[in-house]
Amino acid sequence: MNESQFIEKLKNIDGNKPVTELYNEISALAMSFGKSNSQKPAERNAYYLSMEFLIGRSFYNNLMELGVLEQTREILAGKGIDINVFEEIEDAALGNGGLGRLAACFLDSAAGLGLPLHGYGIRYKYGLFKQAVKNGFQVELPDDWQRFGDPWSERREDEKRSVVFADMTVTAVPYDMPVFGKRVNVLRLWQAEGGEEAQKISEYLYPADDTEEGKILRLRQEYFFSAASVGELVEKHVEKHGENFALFPKYNAVQLNDTHPVLAIAELIRVLTAEYKVGFAEALEIAKQTFSYTNHTVLPEALECWNAAIVEKILPEIHALLIRIGESQKEEMQELGCSDGEIAATAVYSGDYFSMANLALYVGKTVNGVARLHTEILKNSLFKTAYKYFPQKFTNKTNGITQRRWLMLCNGEFSELIDGAIGKGWRENVAELDKLAGCTRKITEGFIKVKAQKKKQLFEYIKRREGVDIPENFLVYAQVKRLHEYKRQLMTAFAILEIYNGLKDGTVKDFAPSVFVFGAKSASGYKRAKAIIKFINEIARKINSDTQTNGLLKVVFVCNYNVSYAEKIVAGTDVSLQVSTAGLEASGTGNMKFMMNGSVTCGTMDGANIEIVENAGEENNYIFGATVEEIEKLKRDGYDPAEYLADPKHAKAVNSLVDGTFDDGGTGCFRELYESITVGASWHPADNYFVLYDLQSYVNALLKINADYKDKKAFALKQLENAAHSAYFSSDRTIKEYAEEIWKI
Ligand code: 26Q
Secondary structure, eight states, rough: OHHHHHHHHHHTTTTSSOOHHHHHHHHHHHHHHHHHOOOOOSSSEEEEESEEEEEEOHHHHHHHHHHHHHHHHHHHHHHOOOOOGGSSSOOOEEEEEEHHHHHHHHHHHHHHHTEEEEEEOOEEEEESSSEEEETTEEEEOOGGGGGGGGGOEEGGGGGGGEEOOOEEEEEEEEEEEOOOOOOSSSEEEEESSSSSHHHTTTTTTSSSOHHHHHHHHHHHHHHOOOOHHHHHHHHHHHHHHTTTTHHHHHEEEEEESSSSHHHHHHHHHHHIIIOOOOHHHHHHHHHHHHEEOOOOOOOGSSEEEEHHHHHHHHHHHHHHHHHHHHHHHHHHHHHHTTOOOHHHOOOOOOEEEEEEEHHHHHSSSSEEEEHHHHHHHHIEEEEEEEEHGGGGEEEOOOOOOHHHHIIIIIIIHHHHHHHHHSGGGGGTTTGGGGGGGTTTTTHHHHHHHHHHHHHHHHHHHHHHHOOOOOOTTTTTEESOOOEEEEEHHHHHHHHHHHHHHHHTEEEEEEEEEEEEEEEEEOOOTTTTHHHHHHHHHHHHHHHOOOOTTTTTTEEEETOOHHHHHHHHHHHOOOOEEOOOOOOOOOOOOOHHHHHTTOOOOEEEEOOTTTHHHHHGGGGEEEEOSSSSHHHHHHHHHHOTTHHHHHHHHHHHHHHTTTTTSSTTTTSSSHHHHHHHHOOOOOOBBBTTTTTTHHHHHHHHHHHHHHHTTHHHHHHHHHHHHHHHTOGGGGGGHHHHHHHIIOOOO
């Protein structure tokens, strides 16, 4: 089907059908049109193995990639249908945060650039839970994302395969989602079928793993998609090139998205040795040339270690191989003259556990961090010993975001303003966005109008979804991301309370009316994170209903923050809050989305914030707080938050957790939060994330922004300078680096 045939068929659609039917029909048309552009498969391909793909909504994005979004909008309008009706279609939230969204951006960029990169993952029946808020508390509801159908996937019955566990054999059925661009690539998601136990494997994203049963299920998930993917790659290789496996790395590059798919390494060796009689040493060598590993977090609890007894019970062959790989690794390290301590630090097998990170470091051809600072931390601290012996493996790949979804799709108004200033070339070649730097002054007025428009749309949406009214002229600060203590939403909550108290007692003067927008889901078992959500909601309730101040200050916690909500928030925000404890946010990618849409960053010198201000200028952003070096010094010398609590302003904000200002519904969760800050709790020292240490400089930065905002034009210029220097943060740039330096595709 070509474009004009697509348009003809679209014109003939019966507009009186229900939304779901229209959605499925139009999507099916677009699928056949899109797939008619498919090229022949590439010789050499790269594969991205990831436990998460946080795709969001495909409908608008795919129509845009196919170049028919505007025409579709018009044709539907002619039938009396507003294209926005499809916003009721659920996002495909097969991921929970940055790592999953990055995977989706990478697939988009590779297709956009015409590079053969394909994704492999799990087709969860339920994605990340749907968040409701009841009485200020997060409530998790099942995310039945296929409720409206799944017109963007094709079940490939003919390519299903078996995945064998000690106690059961599971059928892995592929569902292919095309990724449209200059090339049509494929995201292949495996669905587990067979008995009841088999189906459970692809039922939920991150099932609770606090019991042995939960851990086993998670191990099964990881092995399930790793084995199905690797098995298929080997089989295809044999079909095309016979059993010459020395050529396998010539045609296949496999990227391991964090440790979750690392069992793929052992599985490749297993298939080659057990099914094709390749020798162990040769199979290991093939694996060493095939796999590369990306680390996304330095938090120790995220570095996966598998209990050897569990692996032995569920995957005996993999268990035996992991021990064997562990032995060769140990021998190699001994030959290199490692000390016992160094051998222990890099061990794949420790006697009780298998370390997935150490396996990836040993076998991986390259290891990369996701922002410059993060890669330095990997080299100098987290993976110090591996770096000492294998420095050549380490490389940095600063993250990026796709400008197609995160600018062209979510901010058509700004995109057109850019077209007017520098032409449309940037839409094909994002590096051309740099030209904007030469004409920011010329389009400042235009930008102010665009921002006002996007803000208006955001406020209307928030009104509809959350029932909160925000007046048009309000300055928008936003902190939207997963809820985690290290991201310090709690610090923002305290800062808001200090500003509020200042407005009440007159110490904060000439305040430009502002709203703080929060969006965050907390892991369902993460009690303290949930307490922070409740605290923010209580603060919002109090501040929004205070008639003395609510003309100046509002707080909104948006419910069920997801990709689609993010598209609206990044476009309508003025100030991007990126305030993690220095050294803990590997990169951040939300920071890049805001930057590209013309927000200033109020943040710490952490993750990619450092590179953002390096590109856009410190004078156009608001950097505050302790640096990594300062944090390290504090940890060495001892840090006591009591010193900061002596300040009555801080004390008032923190004490509000326990002095009756706010009600935690009798759960005691505010007291626990209070103690985590003041005396320490659950194995952490007091104020483990240095909230009180950075609080004053944070409040100062927020107030400085507020004061600067009064000069509308100067402030808009700062925002525009950020957008004008955002080309570097396109995932097109990132993907080119992976393609040239790691995958050689
Ligand atoms: C580990 C063990 C057991 C169960 C779950 C996990 C687990 C699951 C998900 C560990 C980590 C994750 C996800 C991590 C993640 O999303 N990291 C983010 O990756 C982004 C893309 O590189 C970065 O921008 C963020 O800074 C980083 O937090």
